[in-house]
Amino acid sequence: MKTVPSMQVRFRYFQRMKRERRLQLWGIAAALAVLLLFSASCSNSKLEQQIEAMSNQLGILEDTQAIRNLHHAYGYYIDKCLYEDVVDLFAEDGEVHFAGGIYRGRTKGVRRLYVESFLEGFTAGKPGPAHGFLLDHLQMQDVIHVDPDRKTAKARFRAFMQAGAHETSKSPMGEADRKAKRKPTQWWEGGIYENSYVKEDGVWKIQILNYNPLWHADYANGWAHTRVGYLGTDAPVLYPQNPTGPDALMDSGWALWPETMIVPFHYKNPVTGKPLIMEKR
């Protein structure tokens, strides 16, 4: 025990040290504290950077989820002819690209298409589903990319539709079928969206809804027997000459089954990062 001085002994030894020596020790402690503090400060700044990066990654995932919800919500509204609610999903300068035409402005072209054209045509102007009128737009297969600034985004989705009028339908389509003494209209449809989105005041909105119907098939006969020219693909007559027409024509033409076209992808091959390979290698 004698050879190992106790804490108390060491403390007394410390007290007996010359004041000068003690001063030096305190000084060293303070200097160490300052050094350690700078290192902690640096490490904090590194943490802050890491947290900043993670916050951005997290934000991108939240944006992706918000855009999925936005498009899926659009799908549920459009099923049920809730067109006023569809229109509200667009940015003020939002656009619809559809059937060769461009409809511009939420309260102008976009509303003209959904409310003046579709709502009148499908439900005679009353938001909500018409009796015996089916218009299910199944939405799936999202490929969503948020831009680095997190203010804009692009997404590809697919729609698969079941549509038409029941034999007892009181909808405009049902009435038209009866008047024309033809069998009720019922069809399958497949199509692809390549949409743009914009975030305004923290809320994601549709910038461009670009829906490309690709094929239609009458229920009775299927896609093997779709009438060529099922929908006319001539350039539409523009507004205001056509009161429900588009504001401009799409640059790209459009084609329908049995023609087959590739709706351009907003993204490159996710593994190679290269554009489409259109020749056998």
Place this chain on the structure above:
Amino acid sequence: MKTVPSMQVRFRYFQRMKRERRLQLWGIAAALAVLLLFSASCSNSKLEQQIEAMSNQLGILEDTQAIRNLHHAYGYYIDKCLYEDVVDLFAEDGEVHFAGGIYRGRTKGVRRLYVESFLEGFTAGKPGPAHGFLLDHLQMQDVIHVDPDRKTAKARFRAFMQAGAHETSKSPMGEADRKAKRKPTQWWEGGIYENSYVKEDGVWKIQILNYNPLWHADYANGWAHTRVGYLGTDAPVLYPQNPTGPDALMDSGWALWPETMIVPFHYKNPVTGKPLIMEKR
């Protein structure tokens, strides 16, 4: 060189300072260390808050993903008449709302519906798919919202079904078709879920599975010719009078195609935050 004292010179100068002066310098250093430390400490507390917020955001995304997986897993099980596994996806006090009835309690009402009713009816009581019996429930178009406390959540999904018995089927439905000397039963079906979820011990479970079939279509004729009253929509007879009946009636009635109804949304318009617009503006 003479006008700029070297480090060594300056250090010697420091050593020659009066002890008193040196004491003051050390003291200032120590005081600075304490100040810097408090500031670092404050910055840490700010970091901690930021991390707490991010941890919550991250948790919500994980919850969303867990609920998507849960519902999609349900979909794969129900395709294959794996009803014991379906029942295990529910909370103890979970419910099914289906076809006008409410089935209460995982081991009671929920099990009664899936195991005593569906399993007996579709596979004669043996979990797993019956020969020649198709019951594909395609699941898609999720709109998921986790509540702020991260203990409950709501989600909308869509189902699209292909169902029926093959002409050679040994399933109860196939046998019934042959006995009745009718063509094999085969149909399309579309419907919407508006489900509730609860997290118990860190695991998301189904609180209320609320499936709303919306339309059926016999394969041969399609939705334009669905028989009115395809499924009876009278109020079901309750358990125990009906041994496989529900425990209670749904408040909301239910309707089937060619009637059209909007399954109420658990969320407001994602852009405006307002409820559905049911009048043309």
Place this chain on the structure above:
Amino acid sequence: MKTVPSMQVRFRYFQRMKRERRLQLWGIAAALAVLLLFSASCSNSKLEQQIEAMSNQLGILEDTQAIRNLHHAYGYYIDKCLYEDVVDLFAEDGEVHFAGGIYRGRTKGVRRLYVESFLEGFTAGKPGPAHGFLLDHLQMQDVIHVDPDRKTAKARFRAFMQAGAHETSKSPMGEADRKAKRKPTQWWEGGIYENSYVKEDGVWKIQILNYNPLWHADYANGWAHTRVGYLGTDAPVLYPQNPTGPDALMDSGWALWPETMIVPFHYKNPVTGKPLIMEKR
């Protein structure tokens, strides 16, 4: 005011203290600084751990999103016979498990299947869609699990297909139909993927694409009347005896509708964590 010494008074008192006493105070301050610093340092290290854990959780969500995008991109490519791009989605030692056969190696077996077999058969060797040839592979219902090391992952998806040749089709299938003087071939198909993924250089790739077609239905008659043996399910002839054959046979046999099989799940019941229940409890 006299009883409460002002700051100035207290400071003068401090100055009048014996140097020894002041030294002790500075020392205590320095010691406190060191202690606080260590505690801040500990708290930092705790923050670092928390950030590390969150970074991993975040990474898993990003991986999940990347795999969803990868599979959905695959779906869009395969619709349009963009097989060179499909092949590029695979890891070098990637595999396809399909129709009883295993195709090994991105540039070997995988390419043999997609480019030498499908591309030749469907478009006569030209990447891109053939006129009047429909091959839509709707992709949905993902259940994705990233392994803890974030280098491998597994996912279940569902495909629902619309396929066949239009009556005017210039595709090989259309030509074959006309030559055989039969009605155009058109069918529905349902199937399930159970895929594996690998991350190489930060990019997710397909390790094993395991597609299980489950049922086919000719458009005219539906799944109730699918011809038994719609596709032969005999073991395929291997490469090189069969120039477009697989490299090996799948261990598991395969079966098609009206047989029904459960494609094995890569995951346990998400609530109980237990394997499938195959007996009524």
